[in-house]
Amino acid sequence: MVPGATLHGLGVSPGVAVAPVAQLGEAIAEPAAADEVPEDRREAEAARLAPAVAEVVAALRADAARSEGETAQILEATALLAADPDFAAGAAARVRAEGVSAARAVWDEAEAQARLLRDLGGRMAERVADVRSVRDRLVARLTGADVPGIPDRAEPFVLVARDLAPAETAALGRSRCVALVTEEGGPTSHTAILARALGIPAVVGAAGATAIPAETVVLVDGESGTVQLDPPERQRAATSEDPPEFDGRGQLADGTPVTLRANVGGAVDAHAAAAARAQGIGLFRTEFCFLDRAAEPTVPEQVAAYRGVLAPFAGRTVVVRTLDAGSDKPLPFATGADEENPALGVRGLRVARTHPALLSHQLTAIADAAAQEGAEVEVMAPMVATVDEARDFVAACRAAGIARAGIMIETPAAALLSAEMLAVVDFVSLGTNDLTQYTMAADRLSAPLGALNDPWQPAVLRLIGTVGAAGRARGKPVGVCGEAGGDPAIAPVLVGLGVTSLSMTARSLARVAARLRTVTADECRRAAEAALGAPTAVEARAAAAAVLG
């Protein structure tokens, strides 16, 4: 690639960062079983194991020493697993008895251990991922391959990948990654959402990114969606400007209140949201607490996770969403691996059809956590399509002792039936990410379809308008918790369409609040009408801008 060349993608998380590239390590290939080691070379092959184990253990301990808190503990525990003498002895015995390579012996020994742990179930089963992580590190040492997953580096780096699995994205927060570039993924993919939550610039859909040689210095601009290779020195000094502060009161220029809340995935986000003066939590994505779990978390484990989010919001509203498993957020204990079309499959509330106990356990845990903390807890279900689903969900919440129950509007069916939905629920919240993908029939993860996944698409705006009108008619709250809620450009239009609260990553609060302070309720309504009348997304945006200036 030419120095100074620029790759173009979609900017999905603002900010500018400059650092050397580290590519996401590809999954380790299973070592061949067929190549037999001759008898007279087996001892030498088995002897390769001890130094590889020692190197892996040392690397893990060094990482642990550089880390803090939970991360350090996890790395220490993984180092202990790698240092287990029974593991190395078992692998060496396989080399001697079966004549397999050291790498293959490690693979087979790890699989045998993983099977054992899986059969034991519960907490033990969750160690399977740790065993495989040690396996991959060892096989990488023995075969000279790159260690898979997020690179362990002491210096800042830009992570480049084809795309990231949710668990990998979650691990990003513990790394020195300062920006993210992927070849695939769309603007509302969870990679994009997490990048925004971490506050690092991100560009998705950057064709050719995985061909950038490791260590090339790149300048990532998460606003314009560009990735510049080997930028000139003066540009390397580029920094992102700090947003203004949010004073904790969302309102329009004429004083009309618009509640501004935060989207969170766990306690760390919740503390950041409280520090950013969010007026509550508008979306707690509970599945983010359990992405790496093989088995259903127990009710006490769930209570502990939920309390961590409720605690900083005593006296304020926290909208807890029940598990949104499935599609691009598979949870092994909730979803099948073999769905052909998982975005249209058993996801969100639909999981209650196949695993009803998951929902009842979760509602019990949420009610318990709410009883122990002072937050005003509301609960909502994702991926609702029928009024019966909404009614059953509300009944299940009431039975668990939860006073306020609502649903997300993420399907065109739910939007079209919003008047009937609002007759049975206490509130609704527009999941504009999914509502857009299902309205436009365009996978939200697809980079080439990024332009279709745009909430300015008139078909999407009209559905939002239907929901807003139903909310006004019933006098019930209508929120937005999809990514559109954190976009200062569309926020006035959403308010004009009848939306009463917006929820977003805490980092967007200040910009959205500042924009809303510049417009009146009447201007918002006129901008919404102008956008609704436009035939295309580009014209809708322009029509609103013409009203709002």
Ligand code: PEP
């Ligand atoms: C949405 O779909 O807009 C939403 C907020 O839910 P998620 O992004 O978690 O699917």
Ligand code: MG
């Ligand atoms: Mg959704």
